[in-house]
Amino acid sequence: MRILVATDAWHPQVNGVVRTLTMMAEAAGTFGVEVSFLTPETFHTFGMPSYRDLRVAIPRRRQIARMIEAAKPDNIHIATEGPIGFAARAYCRRRNIPFTTSFHTRFPEYISARFPIPEAWVWAGLRWFHGASSAVMAATPALATELRDRGFKNVVLWPRGVDGHLFRPRDVDLGYAKPVYLSVGRVAVEKNLEAFLALDLPGTKVVVGDGPARSELQAKYPNAVFLGSLQGEELARVYSGADVFVFPSKTDTYGLVLLEALASGVPVAALPVTGPKDVIGTAPVGVLSDDLQGACLQALKIDRQACLDFAANHTWEASARAFVGNITSARAAVTLRMSSPAKAGDPVDTSAAFKP
Known part of the structure; x- marks a missing residue:
């Protein structure tokens, strides 16, 4: 299986979204799933107002289309609600290609902390963005419940993991007054x-x-x-x-x-x-x-x-398997919906719904 992940959050950013995506992809590779990325690296970028070190891509529609088609993914996942995420969403919607999304960041609270924009407006925009997704992945049960209560559909769980090889006890004295x-x-x-x-x-x-x-x-x-x-x-x-x-x-x-x-x-x-x-x-x-x-x-x-x-009970392999499982289940649900109107015995070709 080949999965293309569209994300506005990428290196050199150091945050939970970037770590989640990179560690998930590495773990997925160990059981035969190829995860590639559509990121800001190949686009012109600009610094966000009030947060200049966070670069935002300026993608072009044709360029996005060429990159998606060159990747030949079996499935498309949109990780962020930024310019790249919107461009990938538009590509899928124009071609009637199912896609999944994930909810990583509480933008309503973040935006309202900086600008006089009501949180309700931002939540409405997020509902619209994720509304076309065949599965909206949330990291925790509480977040999943909140999203459902706010009107989000097709919400599923995608737990996180930790790199136990890197993050482990060491005998370290930082040289500061303790504790x-x-x-x-x-x-x-x-x-x-x-x-x-x-x-x-x-x-x-x-x-x-x-x-x-x-x-x-x-x-x-x-x-x-x-x-x-x-x-x-x-x-x-x-x-x-x-x-x-x-x-x-x-x-x-x-x-x-x-x-x-x-x-x-x-x-x-x-x-x-x-x-x-x-x-x-x-x-x-x-x-x-x-x-x-x-x-x-x-x-x-x-x-x-x-x-x-x-x-020790939270591994990236388990997280990656949950991610891939969500995509597989969403794909099966879409296939079932597409095939249900057909007459009994009629062959149904749904491959076009998943291939760009």
Whole structure:
């Protein structure tokens, strides 16, 4: 099977969407599924207002069509609601080609945090975008339920995984006063990072990541350590040197960093919101509380082995198999719908519905 994924989020961006797609594709290859990508790399781009380091592609309709047709995919998946996602959606709609989508980012909250645009308007646009999808993939049961409650159709689950080879316990001393409280992610207003930085905690607060709010927060909280964007072994070592992972975000649909921390043997302190509630639930690997300071202090007492045992059950292979399974099920459902009007015994050729 060949799957083409259209995504506006891609390298050099460092975020959960990019990590999810790349790790899923690598894992899918181990059981014979070829995943290729339609990304901003081949298009002109511009920096988003208020977020200049996030580049947005300017795709052309004919160029998108040529690239999709050259890939010869059996299935098309649209991962993001950006220019590339819209162009791929339009291509599929013009040719009556079924496609699947995934919901990664809570754009209504993100956009409303920056611009005076009602969240209801953004949700309406997202319902329209995903409305033509034969399956809308959500990372957690709570997110899936919310999307259904908001009028989204064909919502299915696509859980995430963690790279246990990279993110694992290491004997690391970061050289900061302990305990070390770590936060990893985009340094932007929607991540609610100031709720963490303003806490009165013993030891050291460490922030890994970059973004438009970094300079302001770094100036306001000079006692915190800002390490910038880290990847690979560098990032894994910082995880291992932390005592508690702090996740103050209220808007993430999942939070891959939660699994990365747990796979490193680091307990979690977070708010009781979608994302942490679904990833951690009632497992004894984190403390979810509206009192984030109290959660940080209580998390210090959590057994690190429990964190490791929990993370071991979340693999990228399982995530990739769920992704491919969703596409296979959606394809079968579309085929059934197309064949149902036919008379009994009449042959039905549905291949054109899946081949660009």
